Amino acid sequence: MGLRLSKNRFKKSQNKAFENTSIAETNARHASSQTVDLSHTYGHxxxxxxxxxxVDLHTHLNECRKNPGHVNFIPIGKFAMEHLPEGHxxxxxxxLIKATADLTVRVGVNMVSYRRxxxxxxxxxxxxxxxxxGNKLTRSGTGQISxxxxxxxxxxxxxGSKYNGLGKQFDSAHKVCTCSKCRQSDTPSKEWWEIIVYxxxxxxxxxxxxxxxSCRLFYDDASSPKVILDQLHVIxxxxxxxxxxxxxxxxxVTLGGKLYAMDKICSDLWNKVRDKYVIRYGERLTFxxxxxxxxxxxxxxxxxxxNAIVxxxxxxxxxxxxxxxxxTCPGSSGARVYCLGFRxxxxxxxxxxxxGLNYSSVDYCTKSTMLLM
Incomplete structure (x- = not known):
């Protein structure tokens, strides 16, 4: 597939909002990096x-070479308004950032497929x-749920919508819950929740x-209770x-209803924030x-x-x-990338x-907002 790159780059005047933040001081090293061809480019x-x-994970955290000290990472429990750049x-x-964190999960995998x-x-x-x-060593990544x-x-x-962004209905061929408990019950529940991990x-x-x-939910700090999602099915x-x-x-009902309510809060905030910032020329904040x-x-x-078109x-x-x-660091693979300034x-x-730049998966963006870039 061919590749087209958005042509407008950061100008010094567009970076003023970031000049007074410690995050910006580190990121500024990369602000003049040349555009890279991403069509078949893969890094680490x-x-x-x-x-x-x-125990091993905390050793890796303390011995990290990519971001020693992790000065540009803020624990979610300590995240405050002042951590956002001036103008934001x-x-x-x-x-929105707090709501996103509620839906962020640690993904743990204990098997490597022979089909890779x-x-x-x-x-x-x-x-x-x-x-x-066949290797059963643990590896960790990140995911977000809907x-x-x-x-x-x-x-x-x-x-509350019955349709996704492409106009497809969410309806199921099943009329009752298919969880392991309901599959063995004579009276399976007629109401259920499907938690999708991206x-x-x-x-x-x-x-x-x-x-x-398995996915660990609500892992906000060392004292967080272990809430684990297993019995995951790749769709x-x-x-x-x-x-x-x-x-x-x-x-x-307790888990499904709680997560569904959290997802609604996040979705409503994202729609509000996305619409607010998409009209601001040169907006590039990412979290x-x-x-x-x-x-x-x-x-x-x-x-x-x-934002490279592939x-x-x-x-x-x-x-x-x-x-x-x-x-980002090892363990960040799979985390949702939120960008202001386009849909x-x-x-x-x-x-x-x-x-020194990081890069994302391929996904879709609207053509209309590309015209604003």
């Missing part, structure tokens, strides 16, 4: 491998862990790995786009909530540099890939380039 993946579960002290933006390819598609770049088939409510097979997203394909490659995957993997979607089904080194949630804030989805959507200065959708973090 950012899964975290570990030998001895939690916006309560809606602040609440030798190389990334159409490249000679080796695919992560392709020579480790929640759908079903009543007798009629599906609704957190905004991450990267190099984190969870296929159904084999999905069967050995979609796209190796070329480097995206993976998994599903967990539950009729637990990521992830689990660096498999440890508790951290927020990082930076700027997106390029294909066309339909008459109104492009497929694109992002680069950005927002700090992008579900890009997730993929890895780091030798230039």
């Amino acid at each position: 993946h950012e899964c975290q491998m570990s030998q001895v579960a939690e 002290h916006d309560i809606d933006l602040y609440e 390819p030798q190389f990334f598609p159409n490249t000679s770049v080796r695919y992560p862990f392709n020579d480790m088939g 929640v759908y409510r079903y009543v007798e097979g009629c599906g609704y997203n957190a905004s 991450t990267a394909a190099h984190v969870v490659f296929d159904a084999t790995e999905g069967d050995h995957t 979609n993997v796209n190796v070329e786009r480097d995206s993976c979607h998994m599903k967990h089904v539950t009729c637990d 990521i909530v992830s689990h660096p080194h498999g440890c508790h949630k951290q927020v990082s804030v930076g700027q997106w540099m390029d 294909g066309e989805l339909n008459e109104s959507m492009y497929l694109s890939k992002l680069t950005y200065t927002t700090s 992008g959708y579900s890009h997730v973090h993929n890895g780091a380039l030798d230039t």
